Amino acid sequence: MRLADGRPLLQRMRPYVMVFDAxxxxxxxxxxxVGLVTLASAGMAIPxxxxxxxxxxxxxxxxxxxxxxVPPQAMMRLAVPAYALGVALLLAVALFGVVKGGSRRWLNVGVQIQPSELMKIAMPLMLAWFFQRQQGQMRWHAYAVAALLLAIPAGLIARQPDLGTALLVTAAGCYVIFLSGLSWKVMVGLAAAGCASLPLLWAVMHDxxxxxxxxxxxxxxxxxxxxxxxxxxxxxxxxxxxxxxxxxxxxxxxxxxxxxxxxxxxxxxxxxxxxxxxxxxxxxxxxxxxxxxxxxxxxxxxxxxxxxxxxxxxxxxxxxxxxxxxxxxxxxxxxxxxxxxxxxxxxxxxxxxxxxxxxxxxxxxxxxxxxxxx
Structure with a gap:
């Protein structure tokens, strides 16, 4: 089958089908x-x-x-909406989420979803967009805003409580902040401050x-x-x-x-x-x-x-x-x-x-x- 421009349909579709990096x-x-082989053994008793x-x-x-x-330019346009949606869903979880095992992590929207999973991608997407806008004008206040953008969803997830996911989201954001050009001296200072705050973290941890x-x-x-x-x-x-x-x-x-x-x-x-x-x-x-x-x-x-x-x-x-x-x-x-x-x-x-x-x-x-x- 050929299209109006004379090219075969398969040739026209090839750029949209062969998109995987080999x-x-x-x-x-x-x-x-490897996972399927291991799962077949581990889940042998679970049909x-x-x-x-x-x-x-x-x-x-x-x-x-x-x-x-989806081109990266389109991802940039989706960064702010994805982050805003993720934070809105986390707030909804805090207000009327589903409780399981003492944790309020899920939201019932016809099916149960876990909004914290969205933030694992939305967080680095948002910070990458933010630093792209700040490129060439990196100042301390830019990193302060980035830290605030990171702290909001991380804090909401930690309150569920889901410390593991909160740490993963925090790590995802910290990777972007580090790769954006944050000074090693600042990183060492933050690491030292984190170690010093461990007693405070212990005080607020759940049993x-x-x-x-x-x-x-x-x-x-x-x-x-x-x-x-x-x-x-x-x-x-x-x-x-x-x-x-x-x-x-x-x-x-x-x-x-x-x-x-x-x-x-x-x-x-x-x-x-x-x-x-x-x-x-x-x-x-x-x-x-x-x-x-x-x-x-x-x-x-x-x-x-x-x-x-x-x-x-x-x-x-x-x-x-x-x-x-x-x-x-x-x-x-x-x-x-x-x-x-x-x-x-x-x-x-x-x-x-x-x-x-x-x-x-x-x-x-x-x-x-x-x-x-x-």
Missing amino acids: PLAIIITLLLC GKVEDQLRNILFAFLIMWIVAN YQRERVLTLIDPYHDPLGKGFHIIQSMIAIGSGGFAGKGWTHGTQAHLEFIPERTTDFIFAVFSEEFGLTGNLVLMVLYLLLIWRGLHIAVNAATFFSRLLAGAVTMIYFTYAFVNMGMVSGIIPVVGVPLPFMSYGGTALMTLGLGGGILMSIQRHGRAVRSGARA
Whole structure:
């Protein structure tokens, strides 16, 4: 079939279909495949998990494809509305959100949504837009405004309470602020002030949050209670040895000692069944993901694109580092999924959205560079 200009339809549609960055798409696909294999073992006793995750993956790729077709200039125009919508939804959650397990994190709009997930992308988008507007005129008050823009949603999320997500949103915003050119001296000063404020943070933490910190320091003070899950997780990781026990042969997982084994603690299942060898392969895949994201950020065509791509990439790093750290007993348990491996729709949609942003920046940056050379 040919169009009026004589070009075949497939040739006309090609720029809108072939939008994925090949290296990034391959890395993400490999991580998803590893996640599906691990989920098939971890969720063996829970029918429908793999099928549901396949549906989630299809939706994530659809979102990735849609966003990859959106030019960064359009994302800039969406930054303020997305941030405003996210803050409005967080306020709605605070006023009449759905309470589960003592936390008010969800909003019922026909279906239950968790607005804090939106802020993981809306926050760096907003700050990248803000610093793009301030480029060449960076003053201390610009960073003060950026800190205020970051503090509003982070504070609303922390009140739910959801300290884990609040820290992730804060990290996403801090990455943009750092990449915008904030002085190392200021960063060191802020880090020192943060360490000095730890006693104040301890005073305002909820009881369950304090228990997580105490459990991290000594999980064996309550081995059959608060420390049970992290102890079993560390046993699973250690028992995997060099080569692992083999797929579907992980005893800790299949005897149901590992909590949330299909979501937050899927890394423990993977470690037990594939051992140190599997962990090294998995870490290489995550390092390749970070490398490709930073490569896209360095070669981005605009300041806005560089900030956004850098922040999205570092969000991936934070997810992976925090999840592996909490499952290994290095940091407190904060409920962060392992990127592209943990079961779950909302987190996978957010990750797919981030992947689409990186692919859009790479695609349109390449077009700008090609036009400049021509």
